[in-house]
Amino acid sequence: MKLLFVGTNPENTGAASHFVALAQAMVEAGHQVTAVVYPDGLIWQGLASSGVHRYPAQFRNVFDLRGYIAVLKAERQLKPDWLVGNFGKEYWPLILVGRLLRIRVALFRHRTPAMRPLSARLIPRLAQRFFAVSEYARQAYLDRGIPGHLVRVLYNPVDTELCRPDAQRRSEILRSLGLDEETILLGYTGRMHNGKGIFPLFEAACAAMAEQPRLHCLWLGDGPGARTLRERAAADATAGRHHFLGWIHDVQPYFSAMSMLAFPSIATETFGRVSVEAQAAGVPVLGSDIGGIPETLEAGVTGLLLPPGNVAAWRDAILKLCDPSLRMSMGAAARDYVQKHFSTPVIASQFLQILASD
Template identity: 70%
Template sequence: MKFLFVGTNPENTGAATHFVALAQAMVEAGHQVSAVVYPDGLIAKNLAASGVRIYPAKFRNVFDLRGYFATIKAARHLRPDWLVGNFGKEYWPLILVSRLLSVPVALFRHRTPPMGRVSGYLVPRLAQRFFAVSSHARQAYLDRGVPPQLVRVLYNPVNMQWCKPDAQKRSEILHQLGIPQDAIVIGYVGRMHGSKGIYTLLEAVEGAMTQEPRLHCMWLGHGPDAQAIGERIEAGSFAHRHHMLGWIDDVHPYYSALSMLAFPSIATETFGRVSVEAQAAGAPVLASNIGGVPETLSANVTGLLLPPGNAPAWRNAILRMCEGDVRETMGVAARDFVDRHFSTRVIADEFVRILCDS
């Protein structure tokens, strides 16, 4: 099949990561893929070496004719079987191009906050396929009146090669950060914001550090609370066992350095890509039992689901995961779980199956 992906968002968001991963998954599965993307943006750079033909363009809004011209030009070159969109600002342009060129369109919705009244009603009904990225998100759309038959679920695909365990890379990263090679490393990957549960995690980690001297914590990400969490760490007793790396463009190598990943959100999450990527690298996950997060792991098999905001429960779970046999057994199961449910191979096949389902 031939696909034209359209995503001119210049920012590195979860939806952008999904856009890139799904496009790459379709190429790996043998399909022909072109993409209309923001010129020199992160999406374009990530797709450059993937066998995807790039058409640079910008959609500022639904009235931006330059975006229409670029999309129509790309479609006439490729003659796609499907248009694919990931970002709200392009829903209506893609629906209009779909009607103009008689090419069906598949649209993904990554957020649960409602669209405007008109868009919320019409977009799922006018797109030939409308996708949620979790069952939790799908239910949110159904609760707003979207007919069940119009909302399909397709999870984020994960490249197993990018996330595979790498003992040498682990050793190199630990050495660079001054972390002992026998350390137990818990990692946080994401936005530094209170809604992500970072303060709960800090309290839990420091409580666990009083009992486990090998425990270190690696923080990857940035956000409005980065300075505040850094100041709390510096004021505590274990500052030398915390490692704040800030924003990392490619976090995949760092998963190999983790003994476990923490996903401590206290606000509802639509999905939880970092949970799946960490498991693909053989790191079990401690995750909040909230929103779509439980769909990213097998509870008590590849990780643990915990009450959001409950620091004592998180401390106890961290200490449990510090036990080598528990951690290693879950880590092995985690990679197999992701391969069966979220690998690019599985998601590409499922995407085509849904598109072909009449």
């Protein structure tokens, strides 16, 4: 099958990571993939060594002729069976190109906020396939009146080899932080703002540290709440046990250093790719029981689901996972779970089946 992926959003988002992983998954499955993407952005760089031919372009809006020219150029070279889009501003351009050239269109929706009324009504009906990235997101679209038969679910694929556990990486990262092998490292990675639950997590971690002297926190990311979080940590008695590395472009190596990952959002998440990537590295996950997060782990087996923002519950869960035997059993189950449900071969196969279905 020939697939033309179009993703010209320049931002480093989960949707961008999904775009790269799905395109690579289809290449690995033996399909021919070309991509029209923003030059030198996350997607462009992520596909650099993937075997995907890239065309630089950007759709600033539905009237941006330069974007259309790039798509038409790529189409002439590839003659694709499907146009695949990942970002809202490209929905209408791809539908228009698809209608003009008689090419089927598959669109992914990564967010649950409502589209504009006309788009919300027409886009799922005009695209030949319309995908949600979780059952939670699918239900949100159905609740707004989109017929159920129009919305398919396809989870984010994860390269399990890229995220595999690595004992040497763990040792190197711990040494760089001035920590020894006996350290229990609670990790957080992502945007830092109130909705991500970073402040209740901080309180819970500090309370757990009072009972577990080997517990440390690794904070990866940046955002409007980062400065306040650093200030609170600096003023706390546990200051030396919080390690802030800022924004890290490639977080996969750091999963190997973590003993557990916290995904503490108090605002709704559509999915939760970081949860899946951590489990692929054999790391159990503490996740908020909200939105699409529960779909990313097997509660009680690969991690724990917790009430969002409940400091006492999170403290107790952190301390529970300080038990090495529990961490080991959950970590082993976590990697197996990801292999079965989110690995690139599994998702590529599901994507192909959905595209081929009537």
